[in-house]
Amino acid sequence: MPGAVFKAMWETLQAGSPFVGYVRNRALDGKEYVVFATVTPLPGGGYLYPARR
Numbered sequence: 001m002p003g004a005v006f007k008a009m010w011e012t013l014q015a016g017s018p019f020v021g022y023v024r025n026r027a028l029d030g031k032e033y034v035v036f037a038t039v040t041p042l043p044g045g046g047y048l049y050p051a052r053r
Contacts (some may be wrong), residue, residue, distance in 0.1 A: 001025065013041050 001023055002007075006038040012019045026032050040048045 009039065013039060013047065016041055 003019070003022065009019045009021075009023075017040060018036045021036075022034055023037045024032055024034050038050055042048055
């Protein structure tokens with residue numbers, strides 16, 4: 001994930017808002033793949049992170 005996207009995601013989550021967007025990841029075999037992710041902060045800590053390739 002590009003650093004700017006990672007930073008924006010964490011700033012959004014720390015503000016208590018969900019982050020929605022396309023995220024580029026790298027698999028264990030080194031290949032890149034893109035997911036559409038919705039990351040939602042949970043009350044009491046933690047995050048809910050459903051994603052679809």
